Amino acid sequence: MSHFQTVDKIREQIRANTARELASYYSEMSTPAPEEKFSLARMLNAMAESNFREGGSYEANVVQAATLSQGSVFDPQRAIVPWGALMSRDLTVGTAAAGGRLVGAKMSSAVDALRPFSAAARLGVTFVENQMQDLGLPTVSQAVTGQWLANEAQQIVQSDAVIGLSNSKPKTAGAVMKASFNFMRNSAQADSFIRTQLLGAMANMLDGAVFSGTGADGQPAGTMYAAGIGEATGSFAYQNALAMESAVASPGGDPAGVQFVASPNMRSLLKQFWYAQGAQTLWYRDAVVDVPATVSPFVTADTLLLGNWP
Numbered sequence: 001m002s003h004f005q006t007v008d009k010i011r012e013q014i015r016a017n018t019a020r021e022l023a024s025y026y027s028e029m030s031t032p033a034p035e036e037k038f039s040l041a042r043m044l045n046a047m048a049e050s051n052f053r054e055g056g057s058y059e060a061n062v063v064q065a066a067t068l069s070q071g072s073v074f075d076p077q078r079a080i081v082p083w084g085a086l087m088s089r090d091l092t093v094g095t096a097a098a099g100g101r102l103v104g105a106k107m108s109s110a111v112d113a114l115r116p117f118s119a120a121a122r123l124g125v126t127f128v129e130n131q132m133q134d135l136g137l138p139t140v141s142q143a144v145t146g147q148w149l150a151n152e153a154q155q156i157v158q159s160d161a162v163i164g165l166s167n168s169k170p171k172t173a174g175a176v177m178k179a180s181f182n183f184m185r186n187s188a189q190a191d192s193f194i195r196t197q198l199l200g201a202m203a204n205m206l207d208g209a210v211f212s213g214t215g216a217d218g219q220p221a222g223t224m225y226a227a228g229i230g231e232a233t234g235s236f237a238y239q240n241a242l243a244m245e246s247a248v249a250s251p252g253g254d255p256a257g258v259q260f261v262a263s264p265n266m267r268s269l270l271k272q273f274w275y276a277q278g279a280q281t282l283w284y285r286d287a288v289v290d291v292p293a294t295v296s297p298f299v300t301a302d303t304l305l306l307g308n309w310p
Helices: 002-030 040-048 058-069 110-114 119-123 181-185 187-212 238-249 264-270
Strands: 135-142 162-168 258-262 291-295 304-308
Touching: 040 058, 040 181, 040 187, 110 187, 119 187, 119 258, 119 291, 181 187, 238 258, 238 304, 258 264, 264 291
Parallel strands: 258 291
Antiparallel strands: 135 162, 258 304
């Protein structure tokens, strides 16, 4: 009798063990696979080891898709990284196909990635991405006007818009950063550091171009050197700020985009200049005469800019 009891106990143990193994197996099957993350450190290590090839890794698939979207050919030593890969959030994979892995191209843009680092991006300057050839942007210096009619017999006087063309040419900028092998092995810190450094460098080049680009040595012509922008020199007072505001507001457009931009030195000076019988300084609570104001080190020390930046 005891023999049969022992056999039954063994069978119960086998069934229990099998049930536990099946439960563990199906639990693993039901758990979603972790999302793949784009690693700049992994990509750079693979490039350094001549192991960065089409279809060879998640990073290679993303770069290949970004390259195709630019109309270029995949080059294992000149990777085109989408903006989404430079942001803190992770890229996710929609499909296994290489083209479907380029989620960064639609999820984010240059302005999204650069906004925390760039004053120009925060001002709402319009970005035109993936520009590969000269771009002509129409401008209107005189808009069409309408008129009220005294009666049904009155003829409407013709009003023509005066249209100009602003030409834009692609410019190329770059930066070189060196990192040791030991640093690159620490991929978590390396990725964050590289992203921050690259975005900071690009933001600085962007702000330098928008505000003070000279138009020489490959630079675009920035606000301080571009033709057709009004300029006043000499001492600055409350009335000058009001005149600037009126000049910028007169062409129309969204007033929410109008902002002052000053150098840190100019902000300091305006914070010391009192008006209205000493009741308030010209620069007060991040505004000049109640118009929002921001600071950029790429504006020269003695300059104050005002524009409808979008």
